Amino acid sequence: MTQVIRSSAELREKVATWKRSGMLVGVVPTMGALHDGHMSLVRAARKQSDRVIVTIFVNPMQFNNSDDLAKYPRDEAHDLALLETEGVDVLFAPGVEEVYPAGFATKVSVSGVSEPLEGAFRPGHFDGVATVVTKLFGMTQAGRAFFGEKDWQQLQVVRRMVADLNIPVRIIGCPTIREEDGLAMSSRNVRLSADERACAPLLHAELQKAAEAIRAGTPAAAALAAAQEALSAAGFGPWDYLEMRSAETLQPLDTPCEPARLLAAVGLGAVRMIDNIAV
Numbered sequence: 001m002t003q004v005i006r007s008s009a010e011l012r013e014k015v016a017t018w019k020r021s022g023m024l025v026g027v028v029p030t031m032g033a034l035h036d037g038h039m040s041l042v043r044a045a046r047k048q049s050d051r052v053i054v055t056i057f058v059n060p061m062q063f064n065n066s067d068d069l070a071k072y073p074r075d076e077a078h079d080l081a082l083l084e085t086e087g088v089d090v091l092f093a094p095g096v097e098e099v100y101p102a103g104f105a106t107k108v109s110v111s112g113v114s115e116p117l118e119g120a121f122r123p124g125h126f127d128g129v130a131t132v133v134t135k136l137f138g139m140t141q142a143g144r145a146f147f148g149e150k151d152w153q154q155l156q157v158v159r160r161m162v163a164d165l166n167i168p169v170r171i172i173g174c175p176t177i178r179e180e181d182g183l184a185m186s187s188r189n190v191r192l193s194a195d196e197r198a199c200a201p202l203l204h205a206e207l208q209k210a211a212e213a214i215r216a217g218t219p220a221a222a223a224l225a226a227a228q229e230a231l232s233a234a235g236f237g238p239w240d241y242l243e244m245r246s247a248e249t250l251q252p253l254d255t256p257c258e259p260a261r262l263l264a265a266v267g268l269g270a271v272r273m274i275d276n277i278a279v
Helices: 008-020 036-048 066-071 076-085 125-140 149-165 187-191 194-199 202-215 220-233
Strands: 003-005 025-030 051-056 090-092 144-148 170-174 239-246 260-268 271-278
Touching (some): 003 008, 008 025, 008 090, 008 125, 025 036, 025 125, 036 076, 036 170, 051 076, 051 125, 076 090, 090 125, 125 149, 144 149, 149 170, 187 271, 202 220, 202 271, 220 239
Parallel strands (some): 003 090, 025 051, 025 144, 051 090, 144 170
Antiparallel strands (some): 239 260, 260 271
């Protein structure tokens, strides 16, 4: 049975016991509303760790919009039931006061890789991510941490932060899990109307088409312009970005002269869709 812990002191004591027995601890940081994408991370952690902690914390520091924070889906009982079926050892679900106690005054900020794309459209978002992930690494004392590639920029921010601060945790990126029609799994998908849900897989399909065109020699700007035109005609918009970037540094690329990703963020109805694929 999965044990629910809300106190970092209690968790630290539990993890210390595991480590004294020579066990490797893996952590999957989440904001809850778990789906099979999260479960794929849990399964990866299970394979590569002796003990697995899943954290659920809806982090107010990474929301620019208070309405988004208020609307974020929360169902701990459902999440716990899923985690128990996967044999997770501990669900760490701290309250806001446990993570950010009175007098909290520290912020972790990662420059460079955090600045374009999501960083430009959601100022302060990655400061919130970097700060809470640093705290969760300290609270869980895990040796490995598992993140999905769907949030590609977040994954690169966490990798940069861990390298720069010498945090003793190995970051493992796991492939995006998709529905049968190609839509990337996301907790926000439940907010799509039936018509929007039927349209949503076009984002991945057009990204794939653009990547194939770029690999065949079409200039990236032309391939992406065609994708944006097709998606806009299908009802997507407004657009935040649709770009090809270096997979590691997220610097702009005109040609895939190094490992590259296509990254997109666009509205569909009231939902902001994000996705990315390798070129």
